[in-house]
Amino acid sequence: MGGLTLYDKLxxxxxxHEEPDGATLLYIDRHLVHExxxxxxxxxxxxADRQPWRASAAVAVPDHNVPTTQRxxxxxxxxxxxxxxxLDANCKEFGIIEFKxxxxxxxxxxxxxxxxxxxLPGMTVVCGDSHTSTHGAFGALAFGIGTxxxxxxxxxxxxxxxxxxAMRINVNGELGLGVTAKDVALAIIGAIGTAGGNGYAIEFAxxxxxxxxxxxxxxxxxxxxxxxxxxxMVAVDEKTIEYVRGRPFSPTGxxxxxxxxxxxxxxxxxxxxxxxxxNLDAVAIVPQVTWGTSPEMVTTVNGRVPDPMQAPSxxxxxxxxxxxxxxxxxxxxxxxxxAVDKVFIGSxxxxxxxxxxxxxxxIKGRKKAASVKLAMVVPGSGLVKQQAxxxxxDKVFLDAGFEWRxxxxxxxxAMNADRLEPGERCASTSNRNFEGRQGQGGRxxxxxxxxxxxxxxxxxxxxxxxx
Amino acid sequence: MRAFTLFDxxxxxxxxxxxxxxxxxxxxxxxxxxxxxxxxxxxDEWRYLDHGEPGxxxxxxxxxxxxxxxxxxxxxxxVLLARENFGCGSSREHAPWALEDYGFRALIAPSYADxxxxxxxxxxxxxxVLDAAxxxxxxxxxxxxxxxxxxxxxAEQLVVTPSDDRFAFDVDPHxxxxxxxxxxxxxxxxxxxxxxxxxxxxxxxxAPWLFK
Ligand code: SF4
Numbered sequence: 001m002g003g004l005t006l007y008d009k010l011x012x013x014x015x016x017h018e019e020p021d022g023a024t025l026l027y028i029d030r031h032l033v034h035e036x037x038x039x040x041x042x043x044x045x046x047x048a049d050r051q052p053w054r055a056s057a058a059v060a061v062p063d064h065n066v067p068t069t070q071r072x073x074x075x076x077x078x079x080x081x082x083x084x085x086x087l088d089a090n091c092k093e094f095g096i097i098e099f100k101x102x103x104x105x106x107x108x109x110x111x112x113x114x115x116x117x118x119x120l121p122g123m124t125v126v127c128g129d130s131h132t133s134t135h136g137a138f139g140a141l142a143f144g145i146g147t148x149x150x151x152x153x154x155x156x157x158x159x160x161x162x163x164x165x166a167m168r169i170n171v172n173g174e175l176g177l178g179v180t181a182k183d184v185a186l187a188i189i190g191a192i193g194t195a196g197g198n199g200y201a202i203e204f205a206x207x208x209x210x211x212x213x214x215x216x217x218x219x220x221x222x223x224x225x226x227x228x229x230x231x232x233m234v235a236v237d238e239k240t241i242e243y244v245r246g247r248p249f250s251p252t253g254x255x256x257x258x259x260x261x262x263x264x265x266x267x268x269x270x271x272x273x274x275x276x277x278x279n280l281d282a283v284a285i286v287p288q289v290t291w292g293t294s295p296e297m298v299t300t301v302n303g304r305v306p307d308p309m310q311a312p313s314x315x316x317x318x319x320x321x322x323x324x325x326x327x328x329x330x331x332x333x334x335x336x337x338x339a340v341d342k343v344f345i346g347s348x349x350x351x352x353x354x355x356x357x358x359x360x361x362x363i364k365g366r367k368k369a370a371s372v373k374l375a376m377v378v379p380g381s382g383l384v385k386q387q388a389x390x391x392x393x394d395k396v397f398l399d400a401g402f403e404w405r406x407x408x409x410x411x412x413x414a415m416n417a418d419r420l421e422p423g424e425r426c427a428s429t430s431n432r433n434f435e436g437r438q439g440q441g442g443r444x445x446x447x448x449x450x451x452x453x454x455x456x457x458x459x460x461x462x463x464x465x466x467x
Numbered sequence: 468m469r470a471f472t473l474f475d476x477x478x479x480x481x482x483x484x485x486x487x488x489x490x491x492x493x494x495x496x497x498x499x500x501x502x503x504x505x506x507x508x509x510x511d512e513w514r515y516l517d518h519g520e521p522g523x524x525x526x527x528x529x530x531x532x533x534x535x536x537x538x539x540x541x542x543x544x545x546v547l548l549a550r551e552n553f554g555c556g557s558s559r560e561h562a563p564w565a566l567e568d569y570g571f572r573a574l575i576a577p578s579y580a581d582x583x584x585x586x587x588x589x590x591x592x593x594x595x596v597l598d599a600a601x602x603x604x605x606x607x608x609x610x611x612x613x614x615x616x617x618x619x620x621x622a623e624q625l626v627v628t629p630s631d632d633r634f635a636f637d638v639d640p641h642x643x644x645x646x647x648x649x650x651x652x653x654x655x656x657x658x659x660x661x662x663x664x665x666x667x668x669x670x671x672x673x674a675p676w677l678f679k
Contacts, residue, residue: 016666017659025659027666029677039500047503048468050653053663056679079498086500123677148560148589148652156656158663251676259676 003269005166006235007201010141010266014124016158025158029123032109033060033096033150035087036415037128041151042090052094053157059118060091060098063108064415068378068405071102080416094154107381107407110134110348114218115381117247121236121263126153131348131431133224136233137217138240139266141201143230164230165199165275168268170206173282178465180358181216182350182429182448184208184280185223186288190298192278197229200276203268204234208282214243215354222349223431226295235267289335289461290433290446292323297433299335301451301463307331326435327443328423335461340445341424343368343375343456344438346405347412350429350449351380356388359453360396362464368401369459376403376418378410402456414439427455468591470649476545476572477616479535480609486549487556488583492565494557496521505561506568510536540613548605549576553594554583563590573619575626577602588642589651593621595636621647 004012017025038060045051052058065080067073075081084101091098099105105112110131113119125135125142128150135142145159153159169188189196202224204217212220217234224232234240241260244250251259287301297320299306308324308331311317324331329338345351345359356379368375377397379385385407388394394404411418412430420426420442429452430437433444447455454464493511499521507525514536516529530537547566553576554562563586566574573593587594597605608628609615618627621643626634645655656663671678 017662025656025662027663027670040502043500043502048651048653083500120676122674152653152656155653156660156663157667158656158659160652160656249679251679255676259674262674 002273003271005168005268005272005274006139006203006233006266007141007164007166007231008272010122010124010233011163013122014141022162023160024162026124026161028126028153028157028159029057030113030118030125031058031150031153032113032118032125032127032132033058033087033091034064034109034127034129035062035083036064037147038090038150039083039086040147041128041154042094044148044151045094045154050155052096052154055095056097057157058096058154059113059116060087060096061106061109061112062087062101063106063407064409064413066101066106066406066408067416068376068408068410068418071406076417104382104386107379107384108348108351108409110218110222111351111380111384111407114138114214114243115247115383117244117250120244120250120259121240122266126159130225131222133230133232134218134222134348136221136224136231137214138244139233139236139263141231141233142221144225164201166203167197167200167229167276167278168203168205168274169278169280171204171208171280171282172206173208174211175208175282175285176465178450179285179287180448180450181212181219182446183285183288184212184282185220185226186290186295186298186446187285188278188280189223189227189295190288191280192227194226194294194296195228197224197227200229201231201233202227202229203274204232205268206282209234210237213354214239215352218352219349219355223295226431236263287448287451287464288446289451290444291327291329291335292320293326293433293435294319294323295431295433295446297323298446301335301461303335305329305331305333305335328425336463337460338445339371339425339460340427340455341373342420342426343372343452344378344411344426344428344430345376345449345452346378346380346410347428347430348380348409349431351378351384351407353384353387355429355449356384356393357391359449360393362450362453362467363400363402363457364396366400366457368456371459372456373424374403375401375456376405376411378405378418379407381407400457411438413437414442420444427452427461468649468651468654471572471591471593471621471646473618473620473622474545474572475616475618477541477543477614478546478548478605478609479541479544480548480606481535482550482606484550485552485555488554488559488562489556491554491562493519495519497559497561502560502564503568505565506570509565509569510534543570545570545572546617546619547571547574548602548609549574550602551576551578551599553579554587555580558582558586560586560590563587563592567592575602575605588646591646591649591651593619593638593646595619595626597626597634597636601634
């Protein structure tokens with residue numbers, strides 16, 4: 001018998017009951033709730049006359065539907081407004097903590113969890129949202145669930161789940177200057193494909209991952225879902241522990257010391273065996289830009305839009321052709337020759353303070369290109385916004401002609417008023433470039449915050465390393 | 468979930484194949500934040516002559532007199548007789564929610580779409596599969612016999628007609644158990660409530676910060 005993987009340890013420490021067929025009742029420590037996937041779950045509780053098993057394990061925040069301007073005026077769209085008001089009412093009725101729209105702690109659910117210390121190492125964290133994988137950056141087992149599972153967790157504090165296989169992706173070596181966690185995430189997806197992680201829980205490891213900040217690790221785990229895995233995770237180290245120290249919901253005093261002792265064990269044993277291992281060389285990773293309608297349709301900023309005639313299979317050729325038509329691109333165009341109409345810096349992938357600092361560092365003292373219609377910065381939370389303003393980053397953005405907005409999901413999925421018009425092309429720091437994701441007919445190119453900032457200044461994609 | 472008991476139910480026939488989830492509950496109703504109250508919009512496009520919108524009062528809407536659901540003889544039906552591949556289309560649970568909310572408790576058809584079939588059990592509806600030949604006969608009998616009602620005996624896995632013909636049907640034992648005992652997934656998990664509590668007790672000792 002080999003040693004245990006981090007995933008094994010997290011799984012075993014939350015196992016309540018196991019059926020002979022492997023269906024497991026898994027205990028859930030933290031349940032994050034937002035307005036889109038929870039209303040029917042709460043109604044289900046009411047219809048069955050059930051109460052939350054442990055209301056204090058849940059924390060709610062509205063994020064998908066909230067406006068990013070003029071919040072005091074309320075939400076204009078009636079459907080959005082009803083979802084947010086329903087969340088407010090449900091939290092009140094069931095005694096669940098909620099950071100409301102005008103609370104400074106409000107923000108994207110995957111940003112506020114870690115920020116408040118609601119996400120801690122060794123926890124199981126679930127949310128009715130696929131990017132819950134983000135929280136795995138803390139050595140936690142975190143994954144997205146559907147609405148009926150939201151109800152199930154509310155009512156029982158457990159989830160019925162089956163264990164996945166374990167994959168380790170090792171990224172060793174040092175990342176070059178201007179190369180970020182987002183580029184690592186996109187390079188990994190480019191290497192293994194969007195189905196590469198299907199059926200696996202992925203642990204990201206290696207010296208390049210240890211070298212990432214907690215923000216960077218969150219960016220990486222956030223996109224584990226785009227690599228096909230339900231969960232991504234990084235082992236606990238000193239950075240993890242330093243990040244959670246002193247957060248509002250973090251333990252203190254003697255209990256803190258007890259917690260740290262356990263957290264330090266949350267690493268894969270040296271003799272742990274993985275079902276699959278993938279190795280990447282950090283030195284070879286350069287800034288990435290997606291060119292198509294799936295995150296795996298990605299290349300380097302120095303590259304070109306691929307030629308469908310060179311596709312490895314007929315199916316891929318058709319996929320590529322369809323993507324190029326939708327994206328309004330022709331084969332062999334240099335990525336640096338692609339002009340953008342809009343720039344979006346935000347989303348649960350890249351809206352933390354470090355992301356805003358990276359973008360501001362590129363922008364400082366320069367101006368947005370006149371051809372770029374809109375460049376917007378949407379901080380991940382009210383506290384990120386506050387911190388950025390203390391550092392004067394808002395001024396850097398505003399001086400350059402960017403818009404400085406209120407926190408929320410915003411143009412990541414265009415459920416609020418922020419969206420692309422048909423045919424518009426956007427450099428976006430979000431995680432999905434699917435057709436219509438940022439607005440019907442909109443064209444999304446996924447990039448890092450520094451690359452998005454550079455594109456806003458140049459009016460087209462440029463290599464931030466030589467910019 | 469309410470427990471599924473033996474009952475005699477009036478049968479309403481829907482004589483077409485591939486009835487999809489959009490026909491069962493049109494997509495404009497999926498924007499709702501509710502999971503109940505879909506009954507008045509069941510088969511909305513077939514049932515009314517105008518276009519329905521969520522939140523509308525359905526009482527004053529013009530009814531399509533040709534659609535079975537509006538015929539007085541089928542008022543209060545609890546069993547839906549249907550053709551093959553019933554419930555195809557989307558995976559949303561709104562379709563069984565609407566059928567259940569309207570008052571249906573069992574469906575009889577030669578086949579169902581997979582996801583819909585599963586979703587029925589989760590919502591206390593019994594989807595029964597019978598041979599196409601038997602289904603043909605039932606359609607005939609229903610058409611010729613006003614007030615035609617049928618006995619559904621889940622315990623014995625039998626459909627019993629007024630003339631005492633008995634048709635056996637298959638059902639997964641686990642699903643049958645859940646339906647008869649009114650257990651949804653949550654109810655099943657709550658059968659392990661003691662284990663969950665025991666886990667919490669030992670966990671509170673080992674990791675007290677998780678229970679702040
Ligand atoms: S920012 Fe985008 S990906 Fe993240 S939770 Fe919001 S909508 Fe989902």
